[in-house]
Amino acid sequence: MRKSDSPEISVIIPVLNEEENLQKLIPYLRQEAGSGEDVEIIVVDGGSSDHSVEVAESFGVRVLSAPRGRARQLNAGARVAQGKILYFLHADSVPPADYDGLILDALENKTQAGCFRLQFDSPSLFLRFFAWFSRFNFPICRGGDQSLFISRELFDTLRGFDERYRVYEDNEFVGRIYRRANFKVLPYELRTSARKYKLNGRFKLQYHFACIHWLYFRGKGPDALYAYYDKYIKQGG
Template sequence: MSAFEPNISIIIPVLNEADYIAKVLLCIKQNACANHIKEILVVDGGSTDATPSIAKAHGAKLLYGKKGRAAQMNLGAKEASGAILYFLHVDSLPPKDFDRSIANAVKEGKMAGCFQMRFNSNSRFLKFFAWCTQINHQICRGGDQSLFVDKNLFFDCKGFNEQYTIYEDNEFIQRLYKRVPFTILPSTVTTSARRYEEKGMISLQWHFGVIHLKYYLGARPNELYAYYQKYIAV
């Protein structure tokens, strides 16, 4: 694969993200190198705000699918024409030359991986958990760190499990860890601390930890979602 081939399909699932979609699309354009990105697919799950029109105005290809991040990302992967899939949350901003880092990693035979992460916050509490993202262990992974994966590998792994309304990123990444060596790239994505600021940092991190524990103890997808609805979504 040539380093200058536009082989990356960026997939961004959205639902009522008018406040964030322009920021991430502008960041992609500012931080990408020429010719690496083949397309940006924004997969909308039924937004009732201006998200779709803003995405179109910034040059993204808009797809419409059923609500649910796993289903939306699977749709994006199915429609993608690039050899590399890069899944990006709408409130996570990729680092400078992120596309070159991904393309070079794949050229070296690294089939799946992510970036390290930092929050747009000066909180020491959040800085600690961001620091943990440099550790190459599946417990330290999450969708906010973004994810690149060879498209053939993605489909060999059956994609995201749409039974998971939440935890879909973690569940899929854990399957990737079992299939191939997982790569942590040295640069960092910058993700929003909005949920922590809204819900309380310690409280929200505690509930995320409980969800991790429930999953490892065998909780079913609907049980994880019920806990999320009770303690996080409220």
């Protein structure tokens, strides 16, 4: 990768009680980066009650505090990021090897934003079936667990995540990206945790996610989406 005075990619990880995942994810991100100088890692804590902050600080990455809520945390990370490319990643999602090189190659080929295909850390055929659809380049097939890379220029043009959304912030933002720019799904798999499906039940959770999609497409606002989520989906994990 190219050498420069500032990092090429800023990896922004919003966290809330993610000490166990951070202990594995941060070393992995550094190990798989082609050059440590070209990747910076920013952990944005939303008020963890565990040792997430201490774990992140022990690895020497930049740690910020922000009001709880992924949209707020992601925007806070983006404001201080030095990279030309912003890469938003959940703490329980592990990108493919050479993730930074794959992202850089994509951005150099007329792509302004994109993600990886999804794979769950579960043998469930049901989850494998839904993850299979992540290869298709349609907004309905997107989700925050797939991660998101975007040029700093495009992110600023779109004014980042809409902080009114306490849930569905990733889908809302990606929808705006699709309307404005070239989005690409890279043919490499990111592995994410199925913990929320285990907590809520696979069929039940997928049903409620579908209902939230439907509410959004019917024009319901952020408060209505959150009210539904808060009523029907267990939020632990």
